[in-house]
Amino acid sequence: MKADDFTAINWLAGANHIDVVLRSEYAWRWLPSSRDEEDPLGGGNGRVQLTLSQSEWVRQRYKGLLVSLRQIDHSHPKLQSGPHNYVEAFKGAALYAGRKSAIETVLNTEGSWREIFSHYLQGRWPCGIKDDGIWVVL
Template sequence: MMVTEAIEGARWFSAVGTYTAQPGQLAVSDLQNFKGNINWLPTSRDQPDPIHGDALQALLKQGEPAIQAEVLKNYRLTLQSLRTVPDGTLRFVATDFTEAAKGAALYCVRMATLEMRAGCAGFWVGALEIYRQGNWPCALLADGTLLVY
């Protein structure tokens, strides 16, 4: 599936807590009560990529206009699509994760676009599919397992 198709078909956060984990993943139905040492996935574009390091960022910085245009197009499409997510969708008592989750989705789209352009569709393309299904791939455990809510 292409990145644009995934964005257009995304059911952003509409099925959180219902994901069925695949190998290398841990699905949780109650993120608020999850007890474990996790590293949240990035929520803003200036954060480092915990999967590829600087490799995909270097592709973007090389300055090929077509790549930059595609990243920007997908980013804008995602921003527009995420407007359908109601405020407080991911509120747990006093903490509202909704904006962080939206930021993580934007980061994911950016990196998935770069993975596709680099010909190495992998982690971020897979994470985008999880978003498309309505879940939130939110963190990595110490052993690299992806935590999905």
């Protein structure tokens, strides 16, 4: 897949309804859904210096994700829970994970964000992490 080609992703195709995780009985916390949030996984890629070509590749990937995520309707049925709408949280989380994954890729480092982003590519939403470190995947 090219850095910016996300047209083939069928967002949320393999995901359950958001209520599945919202009504879970185990303790978990949300993964970031805003670019400004701190990396909860302790990844050291937040303030790394990228070369110009690496930075451009990450930027193109982010731009491609933005374009692809536009296909998700604001009233996506899997992301509605009563009066609450999780579409923007999903999009923000996908962008955060995509950017972190891109940084791990260009630096050729092992990290959790590549694994997390692979769930998005499969039509799922890795929305959180349990206290024991297991991913909460919708």
